[in-house]
Amino acid sequence: MILVFGASGTCGEAVIKALVKAGASVRGFVRNDERAAIARAAGASEIALGDLRNAESIENALKGVSGVFYVAPKFVADEACIGRMIVRMAGRAGVEKFVYQSALHSNVERLLHHELKREVEECLYESDLDFTILQPARLMHNILSSWQKILSTGVYSEPFSADAPISDVDFADVAEVAAIALTQSGYGRAAFELCCEGMLNRHQRVELLSDVLGRPIKSADISVEDWLAKARITDPFEREARTRMFDYYDDFGFKGGNALVLRSILGREPTGYRSYLKGTVKSC
Template identity: 35%
Template sequence: MTGPLLLTGANGRTGRAILKSMAAASIPVRVFIRDEAKADALLDLGASEVAVGNLEAPETLRAAVEGAAKVLHIGPPMYAGELEASLALIDASMKAGVAHFIYYSVMHPLSRIIRHHRLKLEVEELLINSGLTHTILQPSRYMQHLEPIWPKVVSEGVHAMPFDVTRKFNVVDLADLADACAVVAGSDRYNFGTYELAGPEALSQEDMAAIISEVIGRPVEARAVPIDEMKARARAAGASDDRVEQMEIMNRHYDAHGFRSNSVVLECLLGRPANTYRSYVERVAAEKGAAL
């Protein structure tokens, strides 16, 4: 690489995990953030440069990509402006001579009933037709969805999600996804590929609850949260009406279909087995504690 990799979404959960893996792989990263006050924390995580701007301000995108060898673009969760912002970034990258554009998409973008899946599919099409050297990564649902509810799981013995407890998901460890991003960014071998990245086990909420029970040594029950209750909680937490609506559509889709794939592609990229759900839960228990 003759310049840094520009990482959008760098201050989010996904961005921070990817930044750590990039730093471990000695890949220089210029982080793109909205709030300059977050810069020092990201520099401490391994960023080499900071660019301040906004995905909705094309002039800041043009400045951010200048001199970058690669771009890894992570759109905000359920972002209604994903198509427009991504198009602006792709255009800026083309004009700046970026050598490789990596798009962090979603598994099953063809599930177009879910808006952010449909928008990511449209971005994929734009990127493929742009002429840029590109790689598309399609991650599954994260194992890390457990962490915000971990204290409640431990204290109340309930693992609650807003969908059928028997539906199967190939949840994936964000740590594996981050390492896969570093692999792709560090080599030209994966140029022009589209890679579906999922975990190694098809697990229902009941399966996950059973694994958590075994790890913490206490019973944990899987429970389906009614959609209306999920919506009320989201509104109480400050979610916008649009965000609540999109959450409902997504979770109704999960309730009907689950989210299935396999870990073959992820393990080929990593050159090792993907992390299991049990290994992830053991890590969370060690970091966050399992005491009542």
């Protein structure tokens, strides 16, 4: 039995599906019954209702599991505190394998949310757990938040330079790696940077979008403040973290693009951006 945190989210759902495909049984950790239905639909055979800030509910969820997949909530100020608590409780519960979804280049100090992920990584390094740290590049499914606007306006806008090179990964590939690490031996006590081959700036992305959609898509800039307003983000920590992230992308991009590790673990070529877009168009 493997416990998946964030079981009703995009990442958690994908991991559940990958684990079930690998023959594992899954217990999904969710907040409520509505979220439980999503996790069950993804393949979870058991549900643990709880709150990440409630130690008792986490302790109950950990009972009888051999493995854990943990991904933190997005852009929360107490991410490190929650993560360290879960790591320590998993150690006390005798969990055999622990997979943590961190982020590519978690050691970049300018990225506020990366600092918190790095603290959780350090907690794992200090633990006796058989851990695997996954460090994915920017997730390709992030474009879905802009998908309807792209289709309706023919414009793809982001709050950083269109020249910024960005490394990507399809989360379905990351989920497959998580399932491999949790169900097979040889992947413990390690951290893996996961990305597809190459990097793309927004100019190149709109070219691919235009080709895949069969009509012209243009690139446009949007200010960070306007982006935050349109996304209705009001939490001070999240606003600061996202602002720092966009400013960093503006200055340096988010470089990576070496698929050696991901290719080696999957035993195949990772999904490229064009293939991801084609799959998105087909599924819509």
